[in-house]
Amino acid sequence: MNPQQNHFIDVNQLRVGLYVHLDLGWMDHPFTFSNFKLKDEEQIATIKKVGLKRLRYDPNRSDCDPLPMPEPILSPRGPLVEPPVEPVSHDRHQLDPGLRLQELQHALDESEKKFLAAANVAKQVTRNILTQTQTSLQQANTLIEGMVDSVLGESDIAIYAMSGNRSGDEHFNHPLNVTTLALMLSKSMDMSEEHARTLGLAALFHDIGKIEIPNRLLMKTEPLTKAEQSFMEQHSEIGARIAKQCGMSAEVVELILHHHEYADGSGYPKRLKMNDISLLARLLAIVNVYDNLCNPALTNKALTPYEALAYMFAHQRSKFDESLLKRLIKCLGVYPPGSVVQLSTGLHGIVVSVNMDKPLRPFVMVHDPASPTEESQLIDLRDDPSINISLCLKPSQLPEDAMHFLKPRKRLSYFISKDNQIAS
Incomplete structure (x- = not known):
């Protein structure tokens, strides 16, 4: 404008x-x-x-004109002079720990509300892209522009793991997870707004081709046959066709087409190798694989965030742009949000938030048997260098009381917020 x-x-x-x-x-x-x-x-x-x-x-x-400006109320004794407001300190170390943890809980709640709203948009635009194309594209662009403006515009951001039972329709969480993770990486690379928006829109619609794949294949719990797998792999080309028909940019269409291409030539549909795959497509492929490892169709095959990163680095490194894989690990930290951990104090907890600049000192929701079970115990590891994460566990390794209290989710959802909401 x-x-x-x-x-x-x-x-x-x-x-x-x-x-x-x-x-x-x-x-x-x-x-x-x-x-x-x-x-x-x-x-x-x-x-x-x-x-x-x-x-x-x-x-x-607009349907109407604005209200007229109200007349100013003047004091008969002259202009009103307001007393100066004493500035409030936003140094997290100067605030009462209890107050800061209340702010963290508030930030978690607000991020979950944002996530649910965004997940609802993702669901609507995916369902309506063929029947209400222009409206869906407008909604999608507005969503992505808002996320990009916030992620790139904030100097200090944190990535959250959504918890509880309010994470929305899990079928539509994957595209939002991939979008969130992709934009997180775009910030770490100082990517331009234009490229970040292209990446974000492609991430949101990267699996749009699956709307033409039968549900019996998408929901199948047994391993796919060779023929079924071949048919499933067509979703990249189908998605690119749909994106082009809907008027998405050539750059977005290419990213959707190539989001399963891998650096070693083992991907599809064209078996491209590193130098033939754009940087944004290589980035999109990495975050897509990571979220699929954490949130597979069969939840009993899910890897923990810690295991997913370790597996990608140890066993799939040749598939990816290694510099981007290392960047993902650096941004998420050794213990990404959603990781079930044991602290050096012996207590168990879940990593709820990681600051991208200090990924080894996350926020952890802890189960303390000595405290009332209905109260969350949130620890900021940046505040206490004497406490460290000793182990990363599978949820099944938690003691029964810790499992009941922490309620680790079978599926993970991610979202980004500015860190001064939780660290100020």
């Missing part, structure tokens, strides 16, 4: 029916999209709570 096309209004001029643009990072507001038409007073109240004083609106997409 050109500057002369911008229309700004005061937050007090908001009314139902206005189409507004929230010029905030996607993680800085609770809405699914940053651009939308106001439907009720609750949305207006939420925008005011976010702290925006003025915002853009689109007259052409």
Whole structure:
């Protein structure tokens, strides 16, 4: 949008029916999209709570005009002079540990809400891409643009493992996981916004070709026959065709086509080798394999995040761009979010969040038998160098009481948030 096309209004001029643009990072507001038409007073109240004083609106997409500006109330004794506000320290080491852990729990809850909203968008655009193409593409682009703006725009971000029973429709979590992991890597590479958006959109739609694969194959619990596997592998070409038909860019189409191509030539559909595969396609292939190892169709074959990274590095290294694989390990850390661990104190826990700049000192939700079982014990390993992670375990290796308390998920879902929500 050109500057002369911008229309700004005061937050007090908001009314139902206005189409507004929230010029905030996607993680800085609770809405699914940053651009939308106001439907009720609750949305207006939420925008005011976010702290925006003025915002853009689109007259052409609005149902009404903004409210008139309220008249200023002047004091008969002269202009009102507000007392100075003492700045609040955001140094995490100066805050009470209990308060910081409350903030972490709040950040986890907010990230889960964001994830559920994003997962719902992923589900809708996947289901409707053929019947409501333009609307679905607009929703997908808005989602990806918001994620890219937030991920690339924040200097310090953390990646979360979603917990509990609210992670949405698991069938649609894989594309969102792949998108999240791909954008995480894009940030570590200082990728341009344009390339990150291309990567994000391709990641969201990388398996779109599976909508033409019969459910009996997608849901089959026994190993696929050779013929079935060959048919399944066609989803890359089908997806590229669908993406092209829907008007996606040539770059996105190519990424969807090549997301199963591997550096050693063992991939499909064209058996390309390293130099013939674009950097973005090599990146997409790595995060796709990682999430498939953690979240396979058969949950009893799932690897822990720790095992998945170790397996990729020890047994599949030749398939990948090794520099990108090492970057993934560096970003996720030795103990990625979702890892079940034993601390040097002997307590068991789950890694809930990893800061990309300090991946070896994650946040861990701990089971302490001496504490009430209904209370979460969250530990920031950055605060206490005397506590370390001793072991990474399979969920089945947890003691019964720890298993009951921690409830490790059979499937993992990832999401990214700015770290100053949890570390300030």
